[in-house]
Ligand SMILES: NC(=O)C1=CN([C@@H]2O[C@H](COP(=O)(O)OP(=O)(O)OC[C@H]3O[C@@H](n4cnc5c(N)ncnc54)[C@H](O)[C@@H]3O)[C@@H](O)[C@H]2O)C=CC1
């Protein structure tokens with residue numbers, strides 16, 4: 001299927017006009033998963049970057065060690081023509097209030113997720129552009145793929161176009177962080193927010209980890225060794241998903257045995273059944289009607305009691321106790337490979 005046959009236009013490197021960003025300064029607020037990747041990729045792409053971090057932030061040393069200028073969020077925003085808000089969603093409203101007065105007419109407020117705009121937690125001034133360039137990838141792979149000369153797919157969206165060139169600038173930003181190497185699709189703040197929240201809750205982060213833990217617990221409670229259960233239900237999942245990533249479900253089905261294919265096709269829907277689908281639809285509705293957003297905002301206002309308890313329970317799950325030493329064994333193989341690579345040639 002060519003781009004013309006796709007229902008959505010996919011933008012690539014040649015579709016981006018880098019003159020929209022090359023003479024501008026980008027203030028990247030936050031230096032975490034997305035922030036470190038955007039800042040370094042933008043800088044390596046030749047864009048002037050200043051990182052905005054709180055005084056005393058533990059991320060300051062890392063950003064400076066990576067050769068980037070660091071300032072406070074307000075100082076960075078004052079310098080920036082584009083202010084990329086890459087602090088945690090739950091602190092963005094407070095950080096926005098810190099920088100609001102530093103924004104000038106024609107500046108751009110740029111996001112990697114639409115949560116605070118879509119749920120009206122940030123109401124931007126009317127004289128700036130509001131855009132999104134959102135990698136569809138964890139930040140560390142945004143950076144790793146960029147350094148490998150590749151990219152990660154991304155989305156762009158325009159919420160407010162005061163200058164008349166918001167989309168073109170967002171596409172130039174997506175180019176500079178490497179996303180147009182892989183492909184960029186235009187969406188809206190609403191669509192990105194709702195699909196991203198649903199996807200991370202029901203499939204990518206919540207659904208998958210629950211499936212892995214349930215499978216692991218089923219095997220262990222039936223008497224099988226935890227190591228066997230770990231290899232079967234967690235470790236091999238990467239290898240299976242890699243095939244799906246490369247060539248869709250079909251490439252995975254073609255690679256596994258007929259036995260696995262028959263077993264999977266006849267039993268998969270008994271595990272993720274109609275009830276699971278009803279739960280997914282309920283989760284999507286909670287995203288769409290703001291129930292999840294209100295719950296997450298209230299959780300943070302209360303000091304994250306449930307989040308902390310759930311995180312602690314997850315970190316102490318038996319699969320994590322079993323997995324750590326097993327992965328160290330794998331890293332031993334890496335160490336072995338490293339030694340081999342560093343050893344002088346026997347010539
Ligand atoms: N983690 C990911 O891979 C993805 C994240 N996003 C979005 O990117 C944005 C940033 O998320 P992450 O990179 O995950 O955040 P993170 O939690 O990894 O990093 C947050 C950064 O902000 C800094 N920070 C925290 N509080 C601050 C404050 N009050 N003032 C100034 N700096 C502060 C921290 O020091 C850290 O450098 C969010 O909107 C998120 O939804 C979008 C796509 C994927």
Ligand SMILES: CC(=O)[C@](C)(O)C(=O)O
Pocket residue numbers: 135136137138139196200204205
């Ligand atoms: C990595 C990503 O795309 C997520 C799961 O949406 C996120 O980290 O918010």
Ligand SMILES: [Mg+2]
Pocket residue numbers: 136137196200
């Ligand atoms: Mg996401």
Ligand SMILES: [Mg+2]
Pocket residue numbers: 113196197200
């Ligand atoms: Mg997300």
